[in-house]
Amino acid sequence: MLQRFFGCVYLSAVSQLVTLTGTQAKCPVQLSPKSVVVEYGGSVAVNCTASVPHYWMGWEASEGGVDKTRDSVVTWTVSDLREWDIKPFCYVNYDITHDIPCQVELLVTIYKTPDSVSISIVNHKGPMKEGKQYELQCDIKDVAPVQNLTVKWYKGQTLLSQTTFTDTSITPVNEVAKLLITAGRADDGAQYRCEAELDLGAEGPQPPPTVTSKPLSAEVN
Incomplete structure (x- = not known):
């Protein structure tokens, strides 16, 4: 009976590992919105939400970066966006054995009307x-x-x-x-x-x- 119980526990752990491994390929975070269009010099705010328990997450960006946090929602904000080639991405580490967290890049389009x-x-x-x-x-x-x-x-x-x-x-x-x-x-x-x-x-x-x-x-x- 005890052997059967431990067998169930082992199978459950394997199942969870497979699930996480499959999720890792997609990176378990959602951006809202998934992409943004911003006028040059305008403001922007985008939420990144973790869909699984994690050790830490944050935003990497040349403007408005967010340091590692245990929160499940982190927001990238810039009040005066003037960097044309900005490529912010949200990252999350949900497995302590991974040295490199997975990440999702936000597509940012900056526009300027003609002078x-x-x-x-x-x-x-x-x-x-x-x-x-x-x-x-x-x-x-x-x-x-x-x-x-x-x-x-x-x-x-x-x-x-x-x-x-x-x-x-x-x-x-x-x-x-x-x-x-x-x-x-x-x-x-x-x-x-x-x-x-x-x-x-x-x-x-x-x-x-x-x-x-x-x-x-x-x-x-």
Whole structure:
């Protein structure tokens, strides 16, 4: 009877070890939210919750790090986030035999709306000639991240075209978008403009932040 009892205890311990080993691969913590979108200079707060008993846990980050604690919930907070390449992660040690705790990284997207957006005609001044092709240029100053930027071209209230970018830079850059048009008699007096829109997904601000150029009035002979 005693042998059977110890056998049950042994099997229970093995079962628990298997469970923990499987959990280790996933790291038994949950981030809330799992990723964040923050405006440059804005504030952020993210909770990390341990789902199993542990010896200690905390946050490792160049800003807002949290030292080891026995608490089951630790919060990463920054009131004025200005580090573009920040990569905070929550870590937990739930097995004292492990020298290195498991960790989960928080995806942080920092954005900045353009300082200015302007529209012009490339290498041309004065009236346009009917039937001739011209190139419009939209200058976007100091925007990030550029891979989330869409430039929309309008004539009056009509959307003519959209321009996206493949640059993966996460820090502010200056960008240029261009659009070819053919001047027509009906374009005389038309108002052209370009809009820089930052679409940061469902976790970003809604509607997406948009900066619009002053209108360019077309004059066609």
